[in-house]
Amino acid sequence: MIILAPGHSTDHPGARLDDHNEHAEARGWVEALAALLSQPVSVALGTARQKAAVITELRPRIAVEWHFGSNHTDSTSGVVALSPKRGCLRSVEFACRLEQALPAARLTPGWYRGDETQGEDFFLLHSPSPAILITVDQFTNLTYARAQRERILQVTADQLRQLPSHGDSQIS
Numbered sequence: 124m125i126i127l128a129p130g131h132s133t134d135h136p137g138a139r140l141d142d143h144n145e146h147a148e149a150r151g152w153v154e155a156l157a158a159l160l161s162q163p164v165s166v167a168l169g170t171a172r173q174k175a176a177v178i179t180e181l182r183p184r185i186a187v188e189w190h191f192g193s194n195h196t197d198s199t200s201g202v203v204a205l206s207p208k209r210g211c212l213r214s215v216e217f218a219c220r221l222e223q224a225l226p227a228a229r230l231t232p233g234w235y236r237g238d239e240t241q242g243e244d245f246f247l248l249h250s251p252s253p254a255i256l257i258t259v260d261q262f263t264n265l266t267y268a269r270a271q272r273e274r275i276l277q278v279t280a281d282q283l284r285q286l287p288s289h290g291d292s293q294i295s
């Protein structure tokens with residue numbers, strides 16, 4: 124079982140651009156990714172708390188939440204940023220594999236809370252399973268992101284399929 128979640132929720136959709144919003148866009152990507160995978164997938168919706176509850180109940184091999192960057196000053200088009208849950212071998216391994224497969228990718232230490240002095244990210248903190256946050260830059264450059272969509276989803280699906288079943292143990 125793999126859980127995919129679009130970032131944010133219908134009530135709080137995240138970044139906006141004209142008639143588009145981040146949650147709806149991410150949901151489209153996540154549903155397309157789910158269709159590419161030939162293994163059991165559940166799409167989690169709602170608030171971060173509700174998503175965390177689904178993850179707690181279903182205990183997926185990995186949980187992947189999908190976002191789009193909205194930082195205008197850090198415009199690095201096509202970049203995929205990954206935030207592996209610290210200490211989890213499987214999520215770190217998946218992040219590293221995806222980073223290699225998408226050469227423009229980079230690892231980042233946080234998600235909503237890139238600044239670790241602000242504390243642990245809610246989703247990562249409350250997920251009992253390996254959890255990854257993927258952020259496709261930039262929502263302000265949606266045309267570019269959509270042009271990359273098929274490739275990014277295909278690479279992500281390939282890496283999820285190859286995800287080893289080992290790696291649950293924690294590293295300190």
Ligand SMILES: [Zn+2]
Binds near residue numbers: 130
């Ligand atoms: Zn977001």
